[in-house]
Amino acid sequence: MSVSMQGSKSTVNEYLENLPDSIHSKLYKSPATCLAIFRLLPSLSKFYIMTLIFTENATVSYPELNKWLRTSPQHHSNVSDALHVSPAKLYRNESLKRLKSLNLIKEIRRQITNPNTGATTSVLFFRLNPIFRDSLRNALSGGNTALGNLTNTAAATTAVVKDEEGDVEMQNDLNGMFKDENKDEIKISFLDKWSLSKWENILHFMVGSELEELPSVGVLSLLKHSGLMETHGKNDDLMNLDKNENKEDYVEDDVSTLQNMKITKEGFQFLLQDINSQIWMLLLQYLKISERLMMNPVDVLNFIFVLGSLELGKSYKTDSLSSTQKIMLDDLIDYGLIYQRQYPEDSERKDNHFFPTRLATSLTSDSKTFRSATQVMNKSINQFDKNNPSKDNGAIIIETNFKLYCYTDSPLQIAILNLFVHLRSRFSNMVCGIITRESIRKALVNGITAEQIIKYLETHAHSQMKKQAQEKLLRKIDFESSTHTNETSGRDGKNHFTPELEIIPPTVIDQIKLWQLELERIQTFRGFLFKDFNNDLEFEKLWKYATEIGVLLWKDINKRQFFVTQEGNLQVVEYANRMLRRQRSEQSTPQP
Amino acid sequence: MDEIADRVFQADDVSIAAGSSSTLQAFDESPSSLSLIIDINPLQWFRLKDQIDLKDLSRSICIYLNCHLSLNSSNKVNVLVANNFSDGEENGGSKILFPSIHTKTDEHGSSFGNSQGKNLVNPNMYRQFRFVDEIFLEELHSILQKEPTELNIKNFKNTLSGALSISLSYINKLNLSNDGLLKSRILIISVTDDDSLPYISTMNCIFAAQKMKVPIDVLKLDKKDGVNNSIFLQQATDATNGIFQKITHPKGLVQYLSTSFLIDSNLRSILILPTNFKIDFRSSCFLTKKIIDIGYVCSVCLCILSLIPKNHRCPVCDSKFDDKVIEKLLKKPVVGVSNTNGKKKRKINSVM
Known part of the structure; x- marks a missing residue:
């Protein structure tokens, strides 16, 4: 789960990191957005921010930051100290890099005079972005009066504030409005059902199953623009697309051509991801389109992040939204992220309250809760229509002999399985198939990764398989702990062994991975080669630095060569220049 | 510890x-x-x-x-x-x-x-x-x-x-x-x-x-x-x-x-925890609840005592202490004679 989730998260992060500074500072004016962005950070970055947020000037020196870190791991068995770069350090660099690229911290160099010796040294300081700091402080402390003005500047914040204020009356008139649904319970399950059906409708459309109601044009063109689906006559359509792009208008695609789209490779990959990643992917695509439509990206992003902090089963007023956000509202309804009640007698008029669904509220939460959230979802849905067990995700059984059985009659799932399983027979409520080298290779060639296949199988495994795996794990842990207590040398780091939950037979997993490796004998990286060093010292310093900042790809000590990634090159070159300068100055001083 | x-x-x-x-x-x-x-x-x-x-x-x-x-x-x-x-x-x-x-x-x-x-x-x-x-x-x-x-x-x-x-x-x-x-x-x-x-x-x-x-x-x-x-x-x-x-x-x-x-x-x-104290590993007497440096330990249940109970029974597990040993323990130290090797051993500073 974490892999695919990290995938989706990284795309979000990438998008955020690539935004210009001005947009960053606008974004950080909204406490809700700050909170959401904060939650997307690595734990160590969160820790750094938390330590800085309540200090007076929100600065900290780089050496001080390092002091908190336990740099030497407790074990150094066979790796010599010099060659070892601790993972903690790598993690720290990664965390700092993220903070910097999100513009959350700024580097400042300051001259510090040592009170004893009087010598001045330049020390690197980190300073928390003041806008971000104020907003997050606001969010944490509930806002104080001095910062109140700031809160009001961001449109999205006011929206939230208004929502909260109007909530009490809103609750009351809501109760009057739907007397049959005034219990929270029912509403939530209703929302779950509604949002999932909406979402599945989109997925069903992608695999081309028969649908009573096609997704809306907005959804269809989004699918097309994200490259998940393509229209039939490729050449014609490419031209069409170009034309459309020139006009900067995406809605004008012919509806009937859109409805006859075919799924692409990317689309298949998309299907294998978990819901949360799928939604993020579409939302990012939405962001890109919205930029082209001259929608304010700050408004759009704020709204997405605010959605994540709204509460399930509560209604919110639409009045307080900005015009951009009102446009978004309609689109998000199409994706099933938001529910808005429509009056049956008058389809044009819409209720001025909206309900975020679970798909929306779990946007900024982490994968594990979401998985449990989907489980809750499935549960509640199953309670609703017990005669439709196909919606239960846990239906796949795999045996160690690569045979696969799936209790389903949903064309969606069968279509997905067909991507990497050689299906043999189909019954009214199940399909049988076998995983072969050919079937997996077909999927791999289509761009689906082994990781994705395994994740899919794991998340959709039959409950019986999960149960068995858990029992096995428990037995293993028992066994381990019983042997461990007898061992006196349990601490040398080698004896520890953490048993993992193996839902899918390990043989199958390994084999799928091996089949992937068959195709990946050569990996390519873009980057830069460093060679022709003057001496060992220089060489060693440089490659160590490169490892520390995590950009080293390959090195050969004998040939004095190493290779770094494209992104890291600049940093390494700078470091090298600095080193050269220092050397020169050192050489020049003693001579005269 | x-x-x-x-x-x-x-x-x-x-x-x-x-x-x-x-x-x-x-x-x-x-x-x-x-x-x-x-x-x-x-x-x-x-x-x-x-x-x-x-x-x-x-x-x-x-x-x-x-x-x-x-x-x-x-x-x-x-x-x-x-x-x-x-x-x-x-x-x-x-x-x-x-x-x-x-x-x-x-x-x-x-x-x-x-x-x-x-x-x-x-x-x-x-x-x-x-x-x-x-x-x-x-x-x-x-x-x-x-x-x-x-x-x-x-x-x-x-x-x-x-x-x-x-x-x-x-x-x-x-x-x-x-x-x-x-x-x-x-x-x-x-x-x-x-x-x-x-x-x-x-x-x-x-x-x-x-x-x-x-x-x-x-x-x-x-x-x-x-x-x-x-x-x-x-x-x-x-x-x-x-x-x-x-x-x-x-x-x-x-x-x-x-x-x-x-x-x-x-x-x-991965972080150095900000704990700045030397930890005191002393424990307290089970009877008087006072924290003690040196005390007696029951050989059966390991309960810690600062004094020897009057009835010569462990207050926790109720086992009878050996009278001879207690006698030895109660003896005031005499210069030049080692006398503290009993069943009730004296534990110094760390009872854990």
Whole structure:
């Protein structure tokens, strides 16, 4: 789960990191957005921010930051100290890099005079972005009066504030409005059902199953623009697309051509991801389109992040939204992220309250809760229509002999399985198939990764398989702990062994991975080669630095060569220049 | 004391340190739960009245809880008080403030009680935070209301261990319902010296926490010249890989809380924990409850005694002590004759 989730998260992060500074500072004016962005950070970055947020000037020196870190791991068995770069350090660099690229911290160099010796040294300081700091402080402390003005500047914040204020009356008139649904319970399950059906409708459309109601044009063109689906006559359509792009208008695609789209490779990959990643992917695509439509990206992003902090089963007023956000509202309804009640007698008029669904509220939460959230979802849905067990995700059984059985009659799932399983027979409520080298290779060639296949199988495994795996794990842990207590040398780091939950037979997993490796004998990286060093010292310093900042790809000590990634090159070159300068100055001083 | 520090902790540390940075990144995802135990012994708070009062503390705590909740959207908190006053009825002892028993909460924690706390918390606050803060303040308020006007010293007993065991059971319950995905920790905000702390039950809690891999952090509020007397709490933090800090300048409490006590269980392996005390490993006499350097140990149940009981029977396991040995032990030392090699061995400085 974490892999695919990290995938989706990284795309979000990438998008955020690539935004210009001005947009960053606008974004950080909204406490809700700050909170959401904060939650997307690595734990160590969160820790750094938390330590800085309540200090007076929100600065900290780089050496001080390092002091908190336990740099030497407790074990150094066979790796010599010099060659070892601790993972903690790598993690720290990664965390700092993220903070910097999100513009959350700024580097400042300051001259510090040592009170004893009087010598001045330049020390690197980190300073928390003041806008971000104020907003997050606001969010944490509930806002104080001095910062109140700031809160009001961001449109999205006011929206939230208004929502909260109007909530009490809103609750009351809501109760009057739907007397049959005034219990929270029912509403939530209703929302779950509604949002999932909406979402599945989109997925069903992608695999081309028969649908009573096609997704809306907005959804269809989004699918097309994200490259998940393509229209039939490729050449014609490419031209069409170009034309459309020139006009900067995406809605004008012919509806009937859109409805006859075919799924692409990317689309298949998309299907294998978990819901949360799928939604993020579409939302990012939405962001890109919205930029082209001259929608304010700050408004759009704020709204997405605010959605994540709204509460399930509560209604919110639409009045307080900005015009951009009102446009978004309609689109998000199409994706099933938001529910808005429509009056049956008058389809044009819409209720001025909206309900975020679970798909929306779990946007900024982490994968594990979401998985449990989907489980809750499935549960509640199953309670609703017990005669439709196909919606239960846990239906796949795999045996160690690569045979696969799936209790389903949903064309969606069968279509997905067909991507990497050689299906043999189909019954009214199940399909049988076998995983072969050919079937997996077909999927791999289509761009689906082994990781994705395994994740899919794991998340959709039959409950019986999960149960068995858990029992096995428990037995293993028992066994381990019983042997461990007898061992006196349990601490040398080698004896520890953490048993993992193996839902899918390990043989199958390994084999799928091996089949992937068959195709990946050569990996390519873009980057830069460093060679022709003057001496060992220089060489060693440089490659160590490169490892520390995590950009080293390959090195050969004998040939004095190493290779770094494209992104890291600049940093390494700078470091090298600095080193050269220092050397020169050192050489020049003693001579005269 | 290394024996106390369970191997499970060490093994964990090594595996994390040895793992690649990607394993560390995987931890970013996991939610955690925080159990906060607040000591509200009125006498001790009175002692600290020049430096901090409960109001300041609760203000900081609100922000602290929000900080914890902000780390991950599925983070959980629960708050307990160790109320030292007990009148034998329902008010008294330890109590859970959040999640509240009085206010009905559904699974999303979205319903609000008839809150008086509402005017205490800014209504503009993010919902998830406001909900927790309101209930916390409200419940704390109602407990303080119930406090009788006349305080009888005799009614006081330290209920910290009770609060600890409640929070441990709460954590256990959470773990059961979350497939063990939730990492938990406990923070004790203590103002009381723990000579009054019941040794056995506290130690049992510590060992239970150790088995459950729940770090116990302790924030000790003390006067500037206060002698550090929280021996057991220090031992608790040491045994569970927790953080102990004695704070004598409580003005910047938020900073302490947001820095030292916001270290997630995941980060503990790579950060140097801000524990600045030499840990005192002494334990207390089972009979007199005094902390002792040298004492007697029952050879059967290992209970620690500062004096030899009159009936020559162990007060815990009721086994009869050997009269001869006792005689030997009671003998005043004579110069030049070694006489302390008995069955009752004297243990020096470390009884653990």
